[in-house]
Amino acid sequence: MACMNEEGQWIVLMGLLVAVALFFLALIINQSALVGQTTAEGVLEFPKNDIRDLRSAIFDYVDTELPDGVKEDIIAISLERKNAVVNFTVNQKMDVSGRWLHPVTIHYNNGVTVYNETVYY
Numbered sequence: 001m002a003c004m005n006e007e008g009q010w011i012v013l014m015g016l017l018v019a020v021a022l023f024f025l026a027l028i029i030n031q032s033a034l035v036g037q038t039t040a041e042g043v044l045e046f047p048k049n050d051i052r053d054l055r056s057a058i059f060d061y062v063d064t065e066l067p068d069g070v071k072e073d074i075i076a077i078s079l080e081r082k083n084a085v086v087n088f089t090v091n092q093k094m095d096v097s098g099r100w101l102h103p104v105t106i107h108y109n110n111g112v113t114v115y116n117e118t119v120y121y
Contacts, residue, residue, distance in 0.1 A: 050082050051108055051115055058088050062102050062121055084110040096120050 057074050071088070078086040087107045093100040101120040108115040 047082070047084070047108075047110060047113055050084065050110070054078060054084075054086060054108060055106065055117075055119075058090075058104060058106060059121055062090055062104060078108075082110065084108055094120075 054074075061070055061074065074088075075086050078084045085108075089105045091103045091105075093102055104119050104121050106115070106117045106119070
């Protein structure tokens with residue numbers, strides 16, 4: 001019995017190690033695919049163009065100093081077309097580094113993304 005052939009035990013041990021390694025690699029690949037998907041969804045859900053369009057409309061409103069009815073129209077159109085709650089305020093001009101600019105506060109919320117900004121325009 002002292003001269004038993006132990007090659008079969010090594011084969012079984014190496015097979016077990018390969019199986020554990022394949023299981024570990026499959027787990028890592030599964031997690032990386034999941035993380036990549038949620039990252040892509042986050043990028044797709046951010047309404048960058050909607051916010052740019054809103055800022056452009058607000059800055060046109062500030063430039064032309066239109067009546068307050070236009071402000072309500074911008075808010076209503078954003079809610080109707082983009083399902084976004086929008087609010088903005090335009091304050092009196094103030095001196096900013098030697099230039100007279102309006103402080104404009106913009107709030108945008110579409111249920112997924114909340115965006116707040118204060119810009120001097």
